[in-house]
């Protein structure tokens with residue numbers, strides 16, 4: 001069994017606030033690391049972004065001011081976490097390299113979802129998504145010339 005977050009107690013919010021030094025993470029070295037590391041960082045950054053967007057949306061529709069205040073506190077930590085994750089990407093990558101990495105993530109993630117989707121209609125929709133992202137991945141270099 002992989003990592004189960006429900007089996008861990010977590011870290012209190014007030015112990016998760018980062019200072020500038022802790023936010024200034026060392027980016028991965030694209031020449032000496034696993035090439036797939038960039039894809040993992042991009043996927044994790046997407047999860048962090050989505051959590052923040054969900055929290056904003058939740059807060060907008062929540063009438064309870066105390067819950068809204070707690071959501072804002074969590075969001076403050078989450079936005080720091082998102083920055084720390086995203087800044088692991090090497091700053092010297094070109095827009096083209098970053099785009100190819102994003103499409104690689106899209107192909108792998110959508111392919112994984114398609115393989116594990118039990119509903120045949122949704123499976124087909126995800127397989128179509130894989131094809132489309134694979135098309136983006138393979139065409140990306142041609143339309144930049």
Ligand SMILES: [Fe+2]
Pocket residue numbers: 103106132133136137
């Ligand atoms: Fe795409």
